[in-house]
Amino acid sequence: NAGVTQTPKFRVLKTGQSMTLLCAQDMNHEYMYWYRQDPGMGLRLIHYSVGEGTTAKGEVPDGYNVSRLKKQNFLLGLESAAPSQTSVYFCASSLSAKHTGNTIYFGEGSWLTVV
Amino acid sequence: GDSVTQMEGPVTLSEEAFLTINCTYTATGYPSLFWYVQYPGEGLQLLLKATKADDKGSNKGFEATYRKETTSFHLEKGSVQVSDSAVYFCALSPLLIIQGAQKLVFGQGTRLTINP
Numbered sequence: 605n606a607g608v609t610q611t612p613k614f615r616v617l618k619t620g621q622s623m624t625l626l627c628a629q630d631m632n633h634e635y636m637y638w639y640r641q642d643p644g645m646g647l648r649l650i651h652y653s654v655g656e657g658t659t660a661k662g663e664v665p666d667g668y669n670v671s672r673l674k675k676q677n678f679l680l681g682l683e684s685a686a687p688s689q690t691s692v693y694f695c696a697s698s699l700s701a702k703h704t705g706n707t708i709y710f711g712e713g714s715w716l717t718v719v
Numbered sequence: 720g721d722s723v724t725q726m727e728g729p730v731t732l733s734e735e736a737f738l739t740i741n742c743t744y745t746a747t748g749y750p751s752l753f754w755y756v757q758y759p760g761e762g763l764q765l766l767l768k769a770t771k772a773d774d775k776g777s778n779k780g781f782e783a784t785y786r787k788e789t790t791s792f793h794l795e796k797g798s799v800q801v802s803d804s805a806v807y808f809c810a811l812s813p814l815l816i817i818q819g820a821q822k823l824v825f826g827q828g829t830r831l832t833i834n835p
Contacts (some may be wrong), residue, residue, distance in 0.1 A: 608762075635821065646723070646825035647763075648809060662822065694762060698821060706812075706821055710755075712762040 608711035610632035610695050617685045625680040625714050627695030635698045637708070638670060640691040647661045647694060653678055655710065685718045692716070701703070721746040725826035732799055733834050740794040740829050742783075742809035743750050752776075752785055752792040752809040753823070757806040766794075766807070801833045 617623055627636065634655050635703045639647040649662030653672040667689060669681045678697075682689060695711040726741040744752065754766040754776070767776030772787035781796045792809060809826040 613723070636799050637822070644827050646810075646820040646827045648825075652822065696763075707765050707768070708821065708823060709765075 608695055608697055608709050610693070610711040610714045613712070614715045616624060616719060617682075618687060618700055618719060619687060621685050622681070622683050623685065623716075624682075625695075626714075627678045627680070627697075627711060628676055629678075629696060629697040629709070630676065631699070631709065633699050633709075634675075634676070635699035635700070636672065637696040637698075638666065638668070638678065638680045639694045639696065641694060642691050642715070644710075650680065650693075682716075685716075687718045690716060690718045721750070721811060721824045723809050723811055723824055725809050725829050726805075727827075727829070728776040729830040729832060731832045734801055735798045736833075738740045738794070738796040738803075738831070739806055740809075740816050740831070742792045742794065742826060744792065744809075746807060746811055746824075749787065750813050752783070753810045753812070754781070754783055754792070754794050755810060755825075757808065757828075758809035759805070763808065768799050768827055769833065799831075799833050804831060804833045805829050825830075 611626045637652040638650040641647045651670040653659045656675040659670045671679045693714045696708045698708045720743045751770045753768045756766045767778040769776040769785035775783040775784045783794045806828045808828045810823045
């Protein structure tokens with residue numbers, strides 16, 4: 605019952621360092637998403653992908669890059685981390701987007717602190 | 720643009736109390752509506768959903784009815800338990816799907832604590 609798996613779960617970075625968050629799903633889902641969660645603001649969409657080899661910007665894409673080289677993986681990169689990127693990051697996936705009632709499945713989150 | 724507003728927390732109740740968490744939305748047309756729950760240290764899990772007006776979603780004793788006339792999707796439970804302590808998020812999926820991707824719009828979350 606793996607579902608959506610994120611690594612790492614916790615990370616502390618220094619300002620200016622780079623890192624990559626890995627998301628893997630084993631449900632053969634076409635669509636994948638990266639959200640960030642900040643106190644009092646709910647979740648906000650960073651980037652998403654509608655299929656292997658495709659990515660698109662969400663609501664708050666600045667400072668992040670993504671890649672979807674394989675259908676099951678969706679990577680989120682921070683090239684030069686900033687304290688404003690301290691947050692909890694959630695990966696999610698869904699089978700289809702042909703109607704708005706599809707369930708989106710979330711990973712357990714990655715806690716990132718930039719000092 | 721589309722938005723979701725939840726009642727502000729935190730909410731603290733005693734076990735077996737009645738729970739209501741208010742959620743209202745602004746959207747074009749008839750979006751799908753969701754409640755997600757986040758237990759301590761875990762990711763978000765879908766609690767229930769409704770895809771059209773007057774639908775009632777239900778799960779684990781929780782219920783919410785899609786009210787088009789009041790643009791609301793309030794979460795209710797008749798008798799809460801300590802294990803219900805979590806953060807609850809109301810969300811909508813906009814009617815317009817851009818590039819085939821379904822993108823959820825979340826409320827700010829409501830932290831619920833149930834005391835024994």
